[in-house]
Amino acid sequence: MRKLIYGMNLTLDGYIAAPGDDIGWSGPPSEELFQWWLDYEQQSDLTLYGRKLWETMSAYWPTGDQQPGATPAEIRFARNWRDTPKVVFSSTLDQVDGNARLVTGDALAEITRLKAEDGGPMTIGGATLAGAAVRAGLVDEYAIATHPVLVGSGTPFFTALDGWVKLNLVETRTFPGGVVLTRYETRR
Template sequence: MRKIVVHMMLSLDGYFEGPDHDLSWHRVDEELHAHFNEQLATQSAFLEGRVSYELMETFWPTADQNPDHPPTMREFAGIWRAVPKIVFSRTLQQVGPNASLRTEVDADEIRALKQQPGGDMTLGGVDLVETFRRMDLVDEYRLYVNPVVIGRGRRLFETADDPTDLELVENRRFGNGVVLLRYAVRRAQVSTSSG
């Protein structure tokens, strides 16, 4: 079964972006970018909210045409183009190549997608992440904690109002001080035995 994986950069104090959508504090060097490429190249789909999709789509489709970009950035441009995208938006009228548009999250459709063969699916966009979390559709969180406190901005779990039980399944420190904390969502086991 394919998993839905949240792949998110965070500050030590839990923000995914600073004021005015500031991401300048993200510490992405060649080692970390190579790791991202390795992880994301195996994905069967990118599930994106409108803001995340538009941010990515304005830069990545042609990023490999700039010879000044490092090899890992040029490599990711190809990954971005190759991996199918499902974009969730009520305002977009169309999306780019290799992308399809949904106006809302249909939990049954997502569960059916998870049953198909192939690589896991990466979930992007904090509002979309919260929608999937509330519907119990997220299977794993890959949180990349940056060694910086930014003090204000938007938090990943800002609107969460009920607990999600997690199990730490991996941690890894990168040379630039970023730490990966990979959590699997713990779900209650359904008993199939009859009494």
């Protein structure tokens, strides 16, 4: 059975995007934080995206290694992003490009099926998709990079839950700029 990991950058008050889907609050990550996210992505055998995050990532990373001034880590990230298989969940998209396939039907049924397969870890991103997976008890681990900024409202990292989810802390780490990474495993 595969492990499902939900990880994103978020504000201290718990949002992954400010109103209007604004993610500018995070600014460019430090080299150390970017390297951590690269390592995180490289451990994943399959990435699951909601529509909004897919549109954000697919607008830049297919050619991120060809951008003027791309750092060695950005070049590796872009190449890994292209090479890693992706599943995009959307009821409004007609197609996706690159190493991705589109699922327009029951997201939870497909995530459950993918988790039951043999293989390495899967990562999931996008608040709506991940929120549904959290509520269904499908997420095994959380990787949270908390930035020292308050935005007041927006898209929350955690959506409303039907019950408690107990977690075990497995890692804490600080990065330049006051970013604090915490990783938790779900208690089963």
